[in-house]
Amino acid sequence: MRLDRTRLAAVSAVALAVLFAGGAVTVASADRDEAPATPVSSSADAGFARDMAVHHQQAVEMSFIVRDRTKDEEVRRLAYDIANTQANQRGMMLGWLDLWGLPKNQSGVEPMAWMGMGDMGDTGDPDGAVMPGMATNAQLDELRRASGREAEVLYLKLMTAHHRGGVHMAEGCVQKCSVDIERNLAQGMVDAQRSEMALMADMLKERGA
Secondary structure (H helix, E strand, O other), X not given: OOOOHHXXXXXXXXXXXXXXXXXXXXXXXXXXXXXXXXXXXXXXXXXXXXXXXXXXXXXXXXXXXHHHHOOOHHHHHHHHHHHHHHHHHHHHHHHHHHHHOOOOOOOOOOOOHHHOOHHHHOOOOOOOOOOOOOOOHHHHHHHHHOOHHHHHHHXXXXXXXXXXXXXXXXXXXXXXXXXXXXXXXXXXXXXXXXXXXXXXXXXXXXXXX
C-alpha cells in the first residue's frame, strides 16, 4: 500500500518550519544590541557554510533528475520538497559568506577540515564524491539513464546516503559553529533529514528494495 499524502505533508512541514525559523532568528538577531563577531575564513561557521552548500547542490541536482525520470507522484513530491528546501538553505549559507566577506571556495583546504577530519572529508574518489554521502559521477549518470521504478529506487538509496552524510556534517556544526542562526539551521537540517530518511526507508520497502 502506498504511503498517503499525510506523511509527505508532515515531512514538508518540518522542512518549511526550518526555513521560517531561520528567518525568524535573523529578525531577532537584527534587534540585538551587539551582533556576534564576524566568523573568520578558517572557522567552523565558514567551513560548514561552504561544504554544506556543495553538498546541498548535489541533492538539488539529483532531485531534478529523478523528477524527469519517473511519473510516480509520491517520489516527485519528495524530490520537489528536497530540491526546494535545500536550494533555499544553500542560498542562505552562501548569503552568509557574502555578508561575512568570506570566499565561497577556499583553495588548499580539504572538505570538512573545520570538523577536524579533513583527511576523512576527502573520500579519495576520483569520480566526484568529495564528501561522505555524496554520489559519484558514475552514480549520477546511472540515475540519468534509469527510469520508472529503477530510477525511484536508485534515487531513494542515493538520497538516503546523501542525507546520512549531511546529518553527520550538520551535527558537527551544532557542536562547533558559533553563530546562533547557523547552528539553529544545522539542527533543523538534522531533524528534517532524519525524518526524510525514515520516510525514504518506508518508500523503499514499498518498492521491494
